Amino acid sequence: MKGLEEAVRAAGARIVAALAMRFRDLDLAEEAFADAYARAAEAWTDGAAPADPAAWLYRVAERRAVDRLRRARVRGRLAPEPPEPAPTAEDAMTDETRLIPDDRLRLIFVCCHPAVAPETRAALTLRLVCGLATDVIARAFLVPEATLAQRLVRAKRKIREAGVPFEVPGPEAWPDRLDAVLSTLEIAYAKAHEDAAGSGPHAGYAREMLDLSRLLAELLPREPEALAFAALVRFAESRRPARLDPGGAMVPLAEQDPGLWHRALIEEADPYMRRALALASPSPRVIQAAIHGVWCARASLADPAPWPAVLALYDVLLRHRDDAVVRLNRAVALAEVAGVAPALAEIERLDAPGLDAFLPYHAARADLLRRAGRTTEAAEAYDQALALGPNAAERAWLGRRRAGLG
Template identity: 55%
Template structure:
């Protein structure tokens, strides 16, 4: 029974939480109700056997338990009841087969990215509720403390509840005001999957999912160049997946990968999408990011990485969307294009990245290039303190051991 319940929650949990949140307009209540339904399932299914439709059973049970929680809260005057429930259930509304957005998870992402919330709050809430990322993982992605991220998500949930913001799937006329947050949520979800070359983390499945969802978005919004840019970016990154691990399961950095292993079909698909974006005449950060990945992909044909071009693209990206991570990548590109001393100087000008493993790893690489082995070893040790993914850890340990030999 446990295996059936685990599979039902894994496959339908996001949909159930969203439908319950739509009913109660309270994410915390939705999560608590579903947890109670799962507890009931352990007892009931163990005694009577699993139902024919486990997800439907869980939704019905969670809805009943949510209503019980509301009734108890009413007696304490701690809950303000919603207006009467409409004839159509929220599940029917959220999961309806005929929708302008023809994909269940993408519909939920658009629903979560309500413009009444700050953009960063929309993104964090979407990644937490719809994509299932942990608060700790989100804090790393946003370069904030876990406490700060928890507060951000809590405030977003409270605003939806207290302001009675409708949790509904928007029509096409409302997509534009939500698109920035939708794209950012997909970008971060993919980045969380990509950072683990071995696919060993709980975010691994998001790589294939964001690849698929970005394709759905292209079909929905073929004249939005940034939608096309994100789709191209994900395809170019996924093209390198076959070359990211060696025979021992150790991560291979981009500069050392065998480009013959990169998937030519994904590169060609990305080039087609990126060319379509360029024809629309509106450049944005996702197109620049895709162009950077495209420049790396040219090594498959030329054997040479155009580092000067990549550094220039990062400079342009810093003007459009400045961030510490972009600045870090720009410093690495400068180190390759103009020498390790230039790269290290740019890297050490950055502030606030002491808790970010890639900063320490990049610093270790540049210090090693300059022959400063003891400092490089210390930098790699600092990176190892902050990173958990197995393939990346083994790569850093191998580099550190080579420097100590």
């Protein structure tokens, strides 16, 4: 049912977060929301969807959670501690600026508690807070779905057994969690950013990350990493209006018309960027945000693309974080500054687990092979990229380049 799916996509993860905060039980929150979804599938016949679908789902899920707790008490099982007084469902779902974003941020901190295994923190957050399906998360982390499902079960049990408080911790606990929190938000935003058209199931994460990054920057006004992430999201989102051509194909960053970018978002990002740079020596997240900022300083297509500055920043980033993704992005900039041959040599030397399943690797390699005149190899690389299931905008762009080889 279209209306139900749209409501779940728009508010499902926020409802689960609000339920988790209300009942202090991650499994109960997910199970109650699943009950509400099933009830909606029966009740929301054509033309009968409620005026406020999110409030309806929250109210039904809340009642199902209470019913489950009552049945547990009847059977003599230990019930959770009584929750703190909470706003009504109507308050919760109609005043999102006050309750729901804060609940989601608190739940992110819960999922990133040191009691949870480091390799599971981001996955648990993506499942509970962002609503990503287990199979999608498993593919992102290159692990079998069954393995990831077991990790999630163990993580939720660990949170329950350790008595992790459902709240944003005090400043003394931030160093143990901030990196995991930011890493998770970065992955969630990457899912939204890779969808240039903004029409896929994860498109709503872009708006969410704008809100959550602002909240995190307000909570941690002197943390350069949090400020840099807030800047990065705004720089990247400012370019969304120019990311598609009239035919729906992706437009590479260097070819985007800066006149179409959202200048208001860039103006929001600049103060975050300045504060991050002023607070500490550059860290990987600060440098990555600065790369986005360099691009967003471009005023029009008549201005030269800032490839030399981008390459210089990637050189600095390599000293802080030397991995295959950074080297791949650096190679793209190197091709524009030093030529295709050295860039292609850099890419051919890359060797990392999972690289064969990494679409940007095949796309970048295909483009450099094309520019080097190695048409047959370029065609094979484009075919490998297309076989990895890119979204519609990427597929249109890759297909166009592939067809242009003749």
